[in-house]
Amino acid sequence: MDEITFAVLGTGGIGRRALEVSQHKETLTPVAACDRRGIALDADGLDVDELLAATEGNIDNEVATDGGAGTAAVDGDGGGNEDGGDGVKQHGEDRGVVASDQARPSEDPIGEIVDRGDRIDAVLLALPNYEHDFIPRTADRFVEGGYSGVLIDVLKRSRVIDMLDDRRAAFEDAGITFVCGAGATPGLLTGAAALAAQSFVEVESVDIWWGVGLKSGYEDNRGTVREDIAHLPEYDIETARDLSADEIERLIDERDGVLEFEDMEHADDVLLERAGVCDAEDVTVGGILDVRDDEKPTTTTVRVTGTTFDGETATNVFQLGDETSMAANVNGPALGYLKAGVRRNRAGEYGVVGPAELMPGF
Amino acid sequence: MDEITFAVLGTGGIGRRALEVSQHKETLTPVAACDRRGIALDADGLDVDELLAATEGNIDNEVATDGGAGTAAVDGDGGGNEDGGDGVKQHGEDRGVVASDQARPSEDPIGEIVDRGDRIDAVLLALPNYEHDFIPRTADRFVEGGYSGVLIDVLKRSRVIDMLDDRRAAFEDAGITFVCGAGATPGLLTGAAALAAQSFVEVESVDIWWGVGLKSGYEDNRGTVREDIAHLPEYDIETARDLSADEIERLIDERDGVLEFEDMEHADDVLLERAGVCDAEDVTVGGILDVRDDEKPTTTTVRVTGTTFDGETATNVFQLGDETSMAANVNGPALGYLKAGVRRNRAGEYGVVGPAELMPGF
Structure with missing residues (x-):
């Protein structure tokens, strides 16, 4: 299997640990990471060590309350409230991914990733989902932006699957393989x-x-x-x-x-x-x-x-x-399913699949 | 995934139980079953109940000692010696698959299956392997006969993998995906x-x-x-x-x-x-x-x-x-990996793969 490039939306615990674990996986190259305020891009592969060191103390824990179609905000999976009341571990000038030398502020980080979609095989949606249509709406942006490739989330809620299923035809037309619920x-x-x-x-x-x-x-x-x-x-x-x-x-x-x-x-x-x-x-x-x-x-x-x-x-x-920590059990499988999703996508299989469907034809 | 047609070479314990378990799997249609002396063919799907009822008491337990390239004999995985000394459970006129109404004697049952290969998605080699090149040589016959599809075995021996690996280029040229070691x-x-x-x-x-x-x-x-x-x-x-x-x-x-x-x-x-x-x-x-x-x-x-x-x-x-019996743990997975192999084959992935390689890109 060839090299796989991937982006991470959200640089909370799951997003950052996914970047870290990917360093141990062959064939996986992270080329983009963003949160709601900024984005780090490198087509040759991000310097994950630098990005993690710079952001560990600067997690953006605000909840993305909304953004409407086309402007959905990107949050880490940190939690907290719009007033930033949690203030977890912040000790830098810049909150979130912009604390990294590789990142810069962005008005529309998702849009920037969609625009580079032809060089990104898979996008890990390491986003929270307090509004349960947040991830489906984010997926809509990728469809609208002409992305074709893999979208993958680590959600737990049954009702989100239904909302993604409603978009099956749009994913198939776009050439998107959406892998849902791919964590622990x-x-x-x-x-x-x-x-x-x-x-x-x-x-x-x-x-x-x-x-x-x-x-x-x-x-x-x-x-x-x-x-x-x-x-x-x-x-x-x-x-x-x-x-x-x-x-x-x-x-x-x-x-x-x-x-x-x-x-x-x-x-x-x-x-x-x-x-x-x-x-x-x-x-x-x-x-x-x-x-x-x-x-x-x-x-x-x-x-x-x-x-x-x-x-x-x-x-x-x-x-x-x-x-084994939750992080270990979430991120290894998530990246494994990401690779399996890319294989399906390259074989022309689009739509919505769950992890168990990616197991050998059982 | 579309309907999958498959053939079983060998009607010993594993071959017959694979046919039986396939009745519980959606999308799997057995269209051929053979042993060294006979063959049952039905492009619309064999009547598995009849075939099993007819053959349960008439297992051909002889060992295929050889046959040379092009004439490799097909045995069940019953065991025994060329003199038929085991004589296990035989109580019919005809030994082996020919005891079934759907079967007839054949001088070259493998050749007959190869000839129908364009209508067979996968071939389960439920053969014994006393000569450890028996299965590789059987695979050669499929290559020579122009078969393209899945070949799958349930072997245990490391050295057979090496012999199959030696044939990787031939499998790739032929469009064959060989899944090895797919049992329990x-x-x-x-x-x-x-x-x-x-x-x-x-x-x-x-x-x-x-x-x-x-x-x-x-x-x-x-x-x-x-x-x-x-x-x-x-x-x-x-x-x-x-x-x-x-x-x-x-x-x-x-x-x-x-x-x-x-x-x-x-x-x-x-x-x-x-x-x-x-x-x-x-x-x-x-x-x-x-x-x-x-x-x-x-x-x-x-x-x-x-x-x-x-x-x-x-x-x-x-x-x-x-x-859970050995038969349950062999045949469910074998048929699952068979389906996974067909998916790979249809995606244009040929060569030799083991079961763990068929797991999600882990």
Whole structure:
């Protein structure tokens, strides 16, 4: 497979770690990274070390509240509010990617990436999604700008898949392959479920149970934590977005830093159904997030129970080592699925696919 | 993905079970099945139920000793010797596939399948490999006959991969995508290792440990057992082939039906290296086979230990439920990889690939 060039939209925790992990992957060259205020471009490959060193202390944690069609703002996945109240770790003059020598301010960073789209094989949308149409609307900009290539996100919400599906014909016409939900979960874990399902002719249930310990990564991943809060029974994506930083801290305090989720609305179900593994209703997702400890509060486990062709019922199990961080489990798979998406795209397969559909024709 | 037509060479345990499992897979239509003496053909799809019912008691367990280029005989993976001394389960007039109403005798069943190659997307080589060039030589016949499509085997031996690699240019010229080692192991388990490796930027070790309980499948899988014996320290592929049925029974008696293997020559190592997961020398394969009990003597487990981008060392684990049979774990993945191979072939990717290379660009 030839060299792959890619861009990262959003330089929060996920965007920056994706750049870092890409350094370990052969054939992947990051040529652009942007946030809502600036952009770094280098067709020969960004100096990732410099970019990370310059931006680690200058994360732009503001939420992109809107921008309307054509002006969608680009945020990191940092979280926080429009007033910048979180002020996480900022200690430089410039916030966000412009702190890097390779970057400059931009009025329209997404537009600049779209304009260079013919030299970019894939675009990783490492964006938050407090408004659940934010990523679909960003995709619209790439369609409108004549981009053809791979778009890939690491989202979790089922309803976003539907919004992307509504755009399937537009993606196909444009020559875009949209890979959705390509992080740790749904990404890695639905991939594992699709693989584990191979022993069976009928899958009865897929149980996904995750543990994340996020003490040292908490500040970097406030956006992810906020999105997780939206999965708590008392909240939804809108009410979670409207929480102030203080309210989030209080909510976490009340729970001693531990948030437990059962029966989450999580795209794993629809993505496994799309891949033909099982019905969406046979998938359950839950987990425990501890923001005050780096040790995982529980072991991330995928259990696939099914019936074999010879009539036996059994459960295949996939478990992640407790020492693997969320960042490790998000970004390795995301880049792997990115490469798989580029292969599909080059073979002329366009539209919307989930990670489990990228597994060998299972 | 469109409909896929496929043929099965060899109607021993693996070939017949592949036909059976294919009934549960969408888009797969078996259009040909043959053994060394006969062939069943139906461009609209074989009646698998009839074929299995007719052949279950009439397995041709003779070993194809040779045939030379152009006349390579086709055997099931039943095992036994040229004198037919095993005589396993035969109770019909006709041995092998010709016991089916859909089949007829053939002087050159492989030639007949090659001649119909333009209507066959993939050919599953469910053949034994006592002579370790038997499958490569069979592949030569497809090249010589102008076949372009997928060839796929479920072999275990590292050295066969090398022999297939020697033919890479010929496969590429012919438009053939050869998928090697696509059964339970290497197939399913190296796929799991490639998936599990995603948390890491450096994989230190892959440990594959399998358990197979084969009491009720023993007669059907004598070929596989004989090939396993070749992995015992005291034997090799030639000495195992030369064992009489009595000698095999004695060998198994001496071990109370339990064969334990450590550090096997197993293609998992070269296939994981080819896929970029780790060095071949970091892969260890072992397992326990019990031919007198259907319960697995040990749980099949893949352990992938590596270092994350953030410097942690951890082990991800994949385990198969003990109730899943070898047949279930061979044939589901084999057909999944067959479909993945057809997708690659249709995209113009030819040559030799292992299962782990068919995983998302990991």
